Amino acid sequence: MPSVQTIAEEIVAREGGFVNDPADPGGATNYGVTIHTMRRLGLDLDRDGDVDVLDVRALSRAQAVEIFIRHYFTRARIDLLPQALQASVFDMQVNAGANAIKILQRLLAGFQEPVAVDGALGPKTAAAAHRAYEKAGDYLVDAYG
Structure with missing residues (x-):
């Protein structure tokens, strides 16, 4: 069986990169991580005092993998x-x-x-x-x- 790390990496690869489709209720998403998740986690990556589309766009693949492992597997x-x-x-x-x-x-x-x-x-x-x-x-x- 693949490791949790490998599974998370596969999920991120399948989810793809940045998308901001107005018809998608999930809102801006990068590597499968939604803006709502980032707001819930307080991930202000550009440190401008809010979590917005720019933060979602700045999310790295490695950060997405870590979010999935920590918040969707471990927690x-x-x-x-x-x-x-x-x-x-x-x-x-x-x-x-x-x-x-x-x-x-x-x-x-x-x-x-x-x-x-x-x-x-x-x-x-x-x-x-x-x-x-x-x-x-x-x-x-x-x-x-």
């Missing part, structure tokens, strides 16, 4: 999951936010695992994921696995 506690599931849940977390964990929890409930569908990846969801993976094995593994 989301995806490392608690079986290693074979981490890549797909990480990728979903980048694209769907906390809904990724809810999707996982709904899947686990389908495996008759007692989990709350609350979008929080804690010890109960992690334990349920490990039990489901032990039962289903490669059935739960995606293309990263």
Whole structure:
């Protein structure tokens, strides 16, 4: 299985560079990182006192990779999951936010695992994921696995 770093780099490569499409509700985006995320994280890269389109444009590929690892993998506690599931849940977390964990929890409930569908990846969801993976094995593994 690829490392978290490699997965994040693949996500960034797939997301591409700077885009500011007025029809996109995500707003200005660079390497998959939206202006809304940058504002939430306080990433004023040009140090002019606000986070705006210029900051999004200034975001480097390496910074985007770090944001995804720190805020979408580590902070989301995806490392608690079986290693074979981490890549797909990480990728979903980048694209769907906390809904990724809810999707996982709904899947686990389908495996008759007692989990709350609350979008929080804690010890109960992690334990349920490990039990489901032990039962289903490669059935739960995606293309990263």
